[in-house]
């Protein structure tokens with residue numbers, strides 16, 4: 001986006017989807033046609049959404065840049081700002097600035113088999129990349145998606161998860177919930193344990209991970225054990241980002257700023273950082 005990077009643009013909410021009891025996806029369109037045209041993001045980047053009178057929050061862009069007509073943000077209700085946003089209806093205005101961060105390494109991923117591992121709302125940034133890959137299907141190899149949440153109600157993007165993605169060529173989707181539930185005949189268990197059962201080969205494949213910090217840590221260990229080299233295990237630390245542009249000093253790990261150098265890092269890079277991620 002051109003102009004002052006701190007200057008939010010007005011955007012209109014054009015669609016709201018209830019994903020889970022505490023997650024909604026907001027589809028927004030920037031009001032200014034020039035700003036809309038200039039907004040070019042990569043999967044894995046974030047934007048700062050502002051709710052007037054409440055403040056702003058860093059939210060990952062969950063739509064693919066291949067779908068140019070809108071941007072989508074999947075927001076969990078966790079505090080005052082996100083609580084206010086959850087009260088909004090279609091037609092309401094928000095502020096939006098960005099995109100920020102490095103995003104996923106698309107050039108490295110091209111031609112590769114991909115394994116996505118997500119937990120809960122952590123599927124949001126991966127969804128941007130999954131739909132990017134599916135919209136450019138010939139540019140990538142096989143796609144496996146391992147995703148879990150606490151319960152069926154907590155699974156995000158259910159239509160894509162159960163209907164759209166499994167029908168796409170060369171895509172397999174594995175879904176799990178943490179505990180048994182009446183009516184669910186799918187897999188039960190935590191994501192890292194399910195991954196250990198599935199035991200995908202690390203040969204030539206990239207793994208892309210996002211979820212709760214504890215899940216990320218366990219999945220990183222699991223993948224290393226399955227033979228994925230650290231350079232091909234990629235995760236995003238977007239939850240650490242606040243201002244998004246290197247000003248607030250709240251995202252550092254040692255001397256590394258997540259917002260200016262990440263939020264996407266491979267495991268080789270993370271292993272060189274203090275173990276506080």
Ligand code: FES
Nearest residue numbers: 242248249251259
């Ligand atoms: S998010 Fe503010 S300095 Fe990085």
